[in-house]
Amino acid sequence: MALQIVHACVNCCACVEVCPNEAIYADTPHFLIDEAKCTECLGEYADPQCAAICPIECAIVNELGDPINPPGSLTGIPLEKLIELGLYKAAA
Amino acid sequence: MELPVISNTPPTPLTTSGGGCSSSGCGTAPDALGHLPDHIRAKVQDHPCYSEEAHHYFARMHVAVAPACNIQCNYCNRKYDCANESRPGVVSELLSPDQAIKKVLAVAAKIPQMTVLGIAGPGDPLANPTRTFETFRQLAERAPDIKLCVSTNGLNLPKYADEIAKYNIDHVTITINCIDPEIGARIYPWIFWENRRIRGVAGARILIEQQQKGLEMLTARGILVKVNSVLIPGVNDRHLKEVSRVVKARGAFLHNVMPLIAEAEHGTYYGLMGQASPSAEQLQELQDDCSGDMAMMRHCRQCRADAVGLLGEDRGAEFTMDKIDQLSLDDIDYAAAMVRRKEVHDAIIDQLDQQRETRRAMPPPLSGDSRNPENLSPAWRTVLMAVAGKNGVVGEHFGHAREFLIYEASPSGVRFVSHRKTGLYCSGTESCGEGDEASASSLVGEPESVLDKTIATLTGCEVVLCSKIGYEPWGKLEASGIQPNGEHAMEPIEDAVLAVYKEMGSAGKLAEKPVGQASSRKAA
Numbered sequence: 001m002a003l004q005i006v007h008a009c010v011n012c013c014a015c016v017e018v019c020p021n022e023a024i025y026a027d028t029p030h031f032l033i034d035e036a037k038c039t040e041c042l043g044e045y046a047d048p049q050c051a052a053i054c055p056i057e058c059a060i061v062n063e064l065g066d067p068i069n070p071p072g073s074l075t076g077i078p079l080e081k082l083i084e085l086g087l088y089k090a091a092a
Numbered sequence: 093m094e095l096p097v098i099s100n101t102p103p104t105p106l107t108t109s110g111g112g113c114s115s116s117g118c119g120t121a122p123d124a125l126g127h128l129p130d131h132i133r134a135k136v137q138d139h140p141c142y143s144e145e146a147h148h149y150f151a152r153m154h155v156a157v158a159p160a161c162n163i164q165c166n167y168c169n170r171k172y173d174c175a176n177e178s179r180p181g182v183v184s185e186l187l188s189p190d191q192a193i194k195k196v197l198a199v200a201a202k203i204p205q206m207t208v209l210g211i212a213g214p215g216d217p218l219a220n221p222t223r224t225f226e227t228f229r230q231l232a233e234r235a236p237d238i239k240l241c242v243s244t245n246g247l248n249l250p251k252y253a254d255e256i257a258k259y260n261i262d263h264v265t266i267t268i269n270c271i272d273p274e275i276g277a278r279i280y281p282w283i284f285w286e287n288r289r290i291r292g293v294a295g296a297r298i299l300i301e302q303q304q305k306g307l308e309m310l311t312a313r314g315i316l317v318k319v320n321s322v323l324i325p326g327v328n329d330r331h332l333k334e335v336s337r338v339v340k341a342r343g344a345f346l347h348n349v350m351p352l353i354a355e356a357e358h359g360t361y362y363g364l365m366g367q368a369s370p371s372a373e374q375l376q377e378l379q380d381d382c383s384g385d386m387a388m389m390r391h392c393r394q395c396r397a398d399a400v401g402l403l404g405e406d407r408g409a410e411f412t413m414d415k416i417d418q419l420s421l422d423d424i425d426y427a428a429a430m431v432r433r434k435e436v437h438d439a440i441i442d443q444l445d446q447q448r449e450t451r452r453a454m455p456p457p458l459s460g461d462s463r464n465p466e467n468l469s470p471a472w473r474t475v476l477m478a479v480a481g482k483n484g485v486v487g488e489h490f491g492h493a494r495e496f497l498i499y500e501a502s503p504s505g506v507r508f509v510s511h512r513k514t515g516l517y518c519s520g521t522e523s524c525g526e527g528d529e530a531s532a533s534s535l536v537g538e539p540e541s542v543l544d545k546t547i548a549t550l551t552g553c554e555v556v557l558c559s560k561i562g563y564e565p566w567g568k569l570e571a572s573g574i575q576p577n578g579e580h581a582m583e584p585i586e587d588a589v590l591a592v593y594k595e596m597g598s599a600g601k602l603a604e605k606p607v608g609q610a611s612s613r614k615a616a
Contacts, residue, residue: 010170010171011159011186012159012160012161012170012215013159013160013215013220014159014160014161014162014215014219014284016160017160017219017220017222018284018287045287046287046288047287047288047289049287052284052287052288052289053160053162053284053289055161055164055170056170056171074164074281074282075164075166075281075361076166076281076361077361077364077365081364081365085364087359087364
């Protein structure tokens with residue numbers, strides 16, 4: 001089990017600083033998580049640390065590919081507003 | 093790139109190059125810091141971000157070594173980076189500490205007026221302690237003549253106050269937008285604290301506690317603290333006066349209230365949700381309100397986290413990473429540069445001292461009733477005037493002015509109150525990536541003309557002084573109740589404002605409320 005960083009990542013390094021397993025490394029075009037090292041912080045912290053500090057919605061996903069921080073969850077911008085502005089397309 | 097071994101600029105420290113606002117015009121209120129004890133004045137006299145006088149002569153630079161952040165602010169979007177943008181939180185390239193050192197030494201050698209190195213982001217420097225303190229450590233060692241400062245949201249400040257003191261960082265800026273957690277919850281959606289993302293009022297409460305504690309710890313260690321606040325209409329506008337009072341009581345020496353920047357194309361919460369930015373008038377009113385409690389800073393230009401140069405200019409493009417990477421530290425003869433830097437700094441300080449002496453020797457242009465050579469009637473009302481200034485005189489063409497200096501004339505004298513920008517923050521969406529979609533939907537319809545926008549920024553002013561002005565803007569200004577005046581071209585700003593004020597008084601225009609259009613002068 002491991003989390004994954006995907007294309008939305010802006011390379012801000014915040015997750016690298018807080019990962020207790022040193023599982024996160026710089027790569028191009030964005031940071032990646034070493035799945036052999038990632039424990040999803042189980043047993044150590046209540047929340048996976050990378051996802052708890054990440055400022056970008058949808059940048060970190062679980063094994064199923066679902067974002068830990070879905071659209072609107074960090075900025076507080078309502079989904080309808082994001083859809084109206086064309087910044088989010090609801091899954092078909 | 094020219095290798096900046098030592099500066100090849102001629103030894104003319106007093107010529108402020110190009111951008112920014114040159115000279116006394118830009119709000120030189122020399123005694124704005126007059127209440128400070130001498131040892132603090134000595135510390136800030138060559139700091140462009142703290143001393144209004146200094147910012148005409150001394151330059152600063154920021155190195156973007158701190159990308160991570162530990163809070164979210166509703167006026168910030170971490171996805172955004174645009175080369176056309178000039179505002180906090182925005183950078184074009186991140187630097188490693190080693191790259192930052194090279195860049196700082198190269199800039200300091202090439203621009204001897206550069207006195208201050210700040211780390212201001214693009215995230216929070218104290219959320220990147222390793223990179224931030226490694227940069228400070230190396231700089232303290234290699235460039236002991238550069239002042240170091242850091243800007244922070246304050247969340248980690250208590251944790252690092254001792255480390256800040258250790259590296260001889262003598263200036264810290266804390267952004268404090270509120271002291272009430274309920275208000276904070278409307279500004280900060282979450283913070284990262286003790287391994288949790290904490291939302292809403294609970295998060296804001298922790299942030300506020302840490303900021304206030306950090307402020308006290310720094311002042312207890314003799315470190316100068318400036319407080320930045322972002323004025324957010326309807327959120328903290330009524331609250332900032334209290335903030336000003338509290339931070340002063342805790343030892344902050346300067347308060348800088350900045351206007352919210354919230355454009356939809358920036359993709360921030362406030363931008364997308366239609367939160368209004370304050371008008372120039374609102375900002376000024378609040379700054380005046382707070383100034384009873386403490387020294388207010390009015391010359392801030394809200395620069396980027398990788399800005400280089402005098403305030404209001406950005407020479408960052410001369411020192412991009414590909415150019416810096418070609419440099420070796422051995423190419424920079426910093427010992428030689430330091431000698432030259434000292435000469436330049438001393439010359440500037442001497443000149444500032446002389447200017448101060450001259451001012452002291454001269455009778456104040458306007459003073460109480462007993463010494464009122466100007467015949468100003470105490471019954472006259474206060475008038476705001478906008479000045480297109482250059483080098484301390486009314487020297488700029490109306491249409492070329494990138495900012496106007498706002499002066500207040502009243503029976504007690506002429507004083508600078510603020511600067512108002514005319515230019516757009518961002519000139520296009522092509523290179524703005526993330527902003528495209530948002531701006532496309534928000535910019536439907538006829539765009540306001542640049543002239544209309546400029547006139548809107550002059551709201552509240554009754555007169556605009558400039559060296560020249562075209563026919564079209566003349567007419568539009570008059571129609572908006574602002575009298576253009578090109579008759580004082582090249583005169584010192586304060587003298588020109590006073591002269592116009594007296595003309596208005598003699599013509600009986602100061603007895604009552606403004607009357608829209610006034611004189612019948614012709615366009616130059």
